[in-house]
Amino acid sequence: MNLFSDTVTLSRMQFALTAIFHMLWPVLTTGMAIYLVVVEGLWLKTRNPNYYYHARFWTKLYVLNFGIGVASGLPMEFQFGTNWAPFSEAVGDFFGSILGFEGAMAFMLEAGFLGIMLFGWERVHPAIHYLATIMVAFGANLSTFWILVANSWMQTPSxxxxxxxxxxxxxxxxxxxxxxxxxxxxxxFLATLETSLFVIGGISAWYIINQRHQAFFAHSLKIVLAVAIAVTPLQIYVGHLSAEQVYRYQPTKLAAMEAKWETSPAGQPADWSLLALPNEKREFNSWEITIPQGLGYVLEFKANLSEPVQGLKEWPVNERPKMVGLIYYSFRVMSGIGFFLAGLMVWSLLQWLMGNLSPETISQRKWLLRTWILAAPLGYIAVESGWIVRCVGRQPWTLYGEIRTVDAASHLPASNVLTSLICFAVIYSMLFIAALYFGSRIIRRGPKLDLPLPIPGLEDKVAMSTEQANFVKDQRPLEAQQ
Structure with missing residues (x-):
């Protein structure tokens, strides 16, 4: 069958494109909003101007991501009515109301308080402004909650x-x-927070390694590291629990995640595939590297399996996921990045404990800073890989076990879907380039460290430290150049 004449395949490709692109932006806004709540709370508690300038600087990147997230998210949801109308008609009583909750409760809450958070620094009481920041963060994460409710229900309808x-x-x-x-x-939730932490940390490391506002961004790097100490190991643990639920409720997806063709019976050990080359036509792995008796430890922390792990051959070809290699390696990319970020956190923590992250010495940790810069985009890759496992591994079902994907798609001319797919690809490419341009411009300009403080008289009450004086001194030559 010609790929470009298959409406179902083209509709899936279009939804995949819009979903992958859209996911880039709320991942950062939901996590960075929590970071803004933290630094603004520290500003109100300590009256330390450094925290105020952090809040003002990182808010710029937050707004950029928020805007593109809104622009890319609405067309994605509209596809349930255009490309997936039979599915929407079948499940609309529940699925439609959940998406409605996301728009009416979460998005409107976030959007309603966003203006106060952006423009209310000198117009409302500091407590009111802080409430607005909290509501924006709450709305962003409430949106994530409702979207995950809807998608989780598609995985395990009940x-x-x-x-x-x-x-x-x-x-x-x-x-x-x-x-x-x-x-x-x-x-x-932990994925968005972890991604945001390492993006903020990576940008901070870029400033430090380029000897711009080193003390200022050493501060933000330490804030990020303090939170990452808890987030990175917890994310690995929760990721393991998520794999356990796949083991219980979606055995075909687990078999694809492990490129497992033959069933491993209960009460016996089973090898775990570290790397492999799945061959779907011949239903075996052309080559693989395995860890003897490792599967039981991966799934249950013990050698012998308490329940059988079914292989893909247990199901007819039309009842199991396609693209096994994509699912298999997406899962390993996601897991590998999780462990890499945890290792970077441990390395950074040790450097901190040895006193090597002070403003005077942090610039000497070149390899550590370069690794933080390298880690900045890895969270995005892990999130996208996880969603590939989640959604491609659910196939051939849209509503798992109830509605097949081929029956969920609208009966549209393939040429129409191909045209809209190309339009989305072009428009989203332009949006991505624009985001990179404006984001890089925000980063190049850096923080404005001579903004007036929003609390009247505070400038007279807070003695400017040597560190803060250096911030302002470092900022003036840059502004003069601009």
């Missing part, structure tokens, strides 16, 4: 049953609290 081709909800709260929900929400 709270009702299919009747005459429509999903009838019997227990609305059971549908919301579906088996995948809690771990999925936790895993994504």
């Amino acid at each position: 709270g009702g049953e299919m009747v005459n081709g429509k999903f009838v909800v019997n227990d609305y709260f059971q549908a919301i609290l579906n088996p995948f929900m809690a771990k999925s929400v936790s895993h994504m």
Whole structure:
């Protein structure tokens, strides 16, 4: 079959393109919003101007991501009515209301307080401004919650049953609290926070290694590291719990994640595939590197399996995921990045404990700073890889076990879908280039460290430290150049 004449395949490609592009932006806004709450809270508590300038600088990047996230998110949701109308008609009573909650509760809350957070520094009381920042962060993460509720329900539909081709909800709260929900929400929350931390840390390292505002960004790097101490190991643990739920509820996805073709019986050890080259046509791995008896430790922290791990051959070809290699390596990329970021956190923590992250010495840690810069985009790659595993591994189902993807797509001319796919690709490429341009311009300009403090009289009450004086001194030559 010609790829460009298959409406279902083209609709899937279009949704994948819009979803992958859109995911780049809320990942940072949801995590960075929490960082803004932290630094503004520290500013109000300590009256240390450094925290105020941090809040003002990082807010610029937040707004850029927020704007492009809104522009790219709405077309993605509209596709449920254009490209996936049979699916929307079948599950709209629940799925549609959840997406409505995301728009009415989360997005409107975030957007409603965003103006105060951006422009209210000198117009409202500091406590009101801080409340606005908290509401923006809450709204951003509430949006993540509702989206994950909807997607988790697609993975493990519950709270009702299919009747005459429509999903009838019997227990609305059971549908919301579906088996995948809690771990999925936790895993994504930590992913957005971890990604944001390493983006902020990577940008801070770039400034330090280029000898710009070293003391200022050494401060932000330490804030990031203090939070990452808890987030990075917790994310690995929650990721393991998420894999366990796949083991229990989606055995075909687990088999694809492990490129496992033959079943491993309960009560016996099984090898774990570290790297492999899956061959779907011949239903085996052309080559692989395995760790003897490792699968039991990966899944259950013990050698012998308590339950069988089914191989892909247990299901007919039309009832198991395609693109096994993509699922297999996406899972390993996501997991590998998680361990890499945890290792970077440990390395940085040791340097901190040895006193090597002070403003005077941090610039000498060249390799550490370069590694932080390298780590900045890795969180995005891990998140995108995780969603590939989650959604491609769910195939051939749109609603797992209930509605097949081929039956969920709208009956549209393939040429129409191809045209819209090309348009999305062009427009999103332009948006991506614009985001890189404006983001790099924000970073090149750097923080404005001579802004007036928003609390009247505070300048007279707070003695400017030597460090702060150097901030302002470093800033003036840059402004003169501009």
